[in-house]
Amino acid sequence: MAFPLLVFTDLDGSLLDHHSYSFKGAEKALIRLQQLAVPLILTSSKTRAEIEILQIRLGLHEAFITENGGGIFLPLDHPLQNINKLQQFNGYRGKQFGKPYKEIRRIFQTIKDRYKLIGFGDMTVDEISKLTGLTRKQACLAQKRDFSEPFLFLVETDLQALKTELVEYGLTVTRGGRFYHLISTGQDKGRAVIGTKDLFQAEYQDRIITIGVGDAENDYPMLRIVDIPVLIPKPDGSYVNMHLDGLRKAPHPGSKGWGESIMATLEELEKQRTTGKLTFI
Ligand SMILES: [Mg+2]
CATH class of the missing domain: 3.40.50.1000 (HAD superfamily/HAD-like)
Structure with a gap:
């Protein structure tokens, strides 16, 4: 340097x-x-x-x-x-x-129906490809996650209520360009x-x-x-x-x-x- x-x-x-x-x-x-x-x-x-x-x-x-x-x-x-x-x-x-992806997904499963969420782990490679404009190959790489779950709201939901509920799991939500991301608190x-x-x-x-x-x-x-x-x-x-x-x-x-x-x-x-x-x- x-x-x-x-x-x-x-x-x-x-x-x-x-x-x-x-x-x-x-x-x-x-x-x-x-x-x-x-x-x-x-x-x-x-x-x-x-x-x-x-x-x-x-x-x-x-x-x-x-x-x-x-x-x-x-x-x-x-x-x-x-x-x-x-x-x-x-x-x-x-x-x-961040917490391991397996744990993030486990918690996501428990909240996704109530808040009408869909995560990368619920989507096919083709769906991710369509939503992101990534090629199928790139979408496969995007699905190989270590620490976080990108997701979308299927209907408009109370983001603050979701964030409040996530506190007890040690998780929170951040927003990127296209997706919300379920991540660990402090991450x-x-x-x-x-x-x-x-x-x-x-x-x-x-x-x-x-x-x-x-x-x-x-x-x-x-x-x-x-x-x-x-x-x-x-x-x-x-x-x-x-x-x-x-x-x-x-x-x-x-x-x-x-x-x-x-x-x-x-x-x-x-x-x-x-x-x-x-x-x-
Ligand atoms: Mg960006």
Whole structure:
């Protein structure tokens, strides 16, 4: 890491365009991050299996955060020294914050009829594919869950009543772009981002700066705790309602806005570094 910087990013609607899942608009910025050896840490509601494929597409071999902060995964050959102290699971080193999927599904089964919910575990691969625009193969990967259940309301339901009932199970609900997600209480992208940053910070003398990029409500816990939060607009150009000090609003939706915001921020940081003053700290 030539520059004491970590970039945490949401995927759908942020680095990836909402409809096509393309990251074409971000290519220049991705290359620049690679040149600066800045770790790009995918921080998504997606599953481990989905993110593994994306890491390959993006040419990344880096830590990543799955299922809204359910877990942090680091490849076994990651250059961080202290990862050997971390738990080994599913072929990675890392940390788990969420309850196991089996338990989440068991609780989901007990509430789904009363609240008229349908979860990924109730849907066929074709149904998931139709709802998400994912290919059948991608939909299969989205169904391989470790820590959370994405779901939809079949009829309009009292979300607050559902959340209140879930407290006794140690669960809560967050909202991503397309789906609601049943997750463990305290499981959010922010907590996992802090956990990941701490792993890096333990091995770097310089104070590490963090950039976070997201577009939806479930990105708020991440954007709230990073040094430089970036909000990507929805496909129609409007922004989700979010108030944060220093929030930077990307000029375009999806990968184009992602790319332009990252490039502009990197330029500012590099300029500040040459003058010896990093004012983001
Ligand atoms: Mg998103």
